[in-house]
Amino acid sequence: MTQHVPTMQICVSLNLIILSWEFLTWTVHVGAVQREKRTIKGFYPLCPRGCSSCSAVNGCVTCQPHYFLLLVRTGMRQRGVCTYTCPAGYYGLHRHAFRKCYKCQTENCEACYSRHYCSRCQAPYVAYQGQCVTSCPDGQHYANHSKDCRPKVDCMVGPWGDWGKCTREGLTCGYKYGEAKRSRDVLENPSPNGNSCPELEQTKRCKLVNRFCVDLLTNKSEAPRYNRRRQKRLNRRKKKLRKLRRKLRKRKRRNRLRKRTRQRKYRKKKTRPLGNPVEDNLVISPEVILARVEKL
Known part of the structure; x- marks a missing residue:
């Protein structure tokens, strides 16, 4: 036979369930109101940087746009921190307008x-x-x-470094021009089937700051080179001077000879003897005149 439950008991049980549900909703509502009172809505300096709302107990509750919420555990409590990027061992996840950092679950993962x-x-x-x-x-x-x-792993190189000092044969003075070098590092070595590395070092011609070295006694390596070049320049100048001197000597000799010949001619004309006027055909005798007349 089936047992019939009295309706009075059913009504009492339903009333108890409704009252318990109302009590639970009231406690949740009160807890939410109290939590809202504990939460501060505002930016820095009311809340830490990046937070849009925070709590004195739980730290950041919500973050500003473009910031991730990271839960940092200190003992038995978690405290919220807003960061622009997630730290190592975490990854960022976007959910509508909410961003949060989650921990990687793979072992030995960075x-x-x-x-x-x-x-x-x-x-x-x-x-x-x-x-x-x-x-x-x-x-x-x-x-x-x-x-x-x-x-397949291809070679990967880094950016070019700065140009080094202008040097020549390991010296920074004593020459007019030298060479400057720069290089870049290999970040990833290629595999046997990968592409090889490009040029790793470059050189360019440059002008030395110090044309001549100040102290040649302590730096003996550049002194012979400096004297050799200087000696070459001096030899060239000497050759040019010799040529000019030869030309001047030749010109002086010509002028001297011309002057001497002029002086000799002038002296001859000035110091010429008179002699006999008849012998010199200066005075014509009567016999000569008659001979010329007969001829005519």
Whole structure:
């Protein structure tokens, strides 16, 4: 036979359930009101930098745009901190207008894209397909910069460094021109099937700051070179002076000879003897005149 429950008991139980539910909702509402009273809504200096609302007990509750909420555990309590980027071992996740940093769940992971996909592992482990392994499998090569396994690793170089000092034969003076060098480092070594590294060192011609060295006694290596070049210049100048002197001598000799010949001619004309006028045909005799007349 079926037992019939009295309606009075059912009504009492329903009333108790309704009262308990109302009490629970009231306690939740009171707790939320008290929590809202404890929470401060505001920016720095009311709240730490990056926070839009904070609490004295729990730290940052919500963050400003472009900031991630990171929960830092201190003992048995977690405190919220707003950071621009997630630290090592955490990854950032966007959910509508809320950003939060979550911890990587892969073992020996230093940086990850998601909870179970690691992009960078702790030493001495290597990243392969999102997991941290001790060594690369067959057919894969180790990339020392990104610390992961790849089928082909190309050479990767860093930026060019600054130009070095202008030197020549290890000296910074004693010459007019020298060479300056700059280089760049290899960040990732290539695999046997990868592309080789480009040019790692460059040189250019430059002008030395100090044309002549001040102290040649202590720096003996550049003194012979300096004297040799100076001696060459002096020899060239001497040759030019010799040529000019020869030309001047020749010119002086010509002028001297011309002057002497003029002086001799002038002296001859001035010191010429008179002699006999008849012998010199200066006086014509009557016999000569008659002979000329007969001829006519």
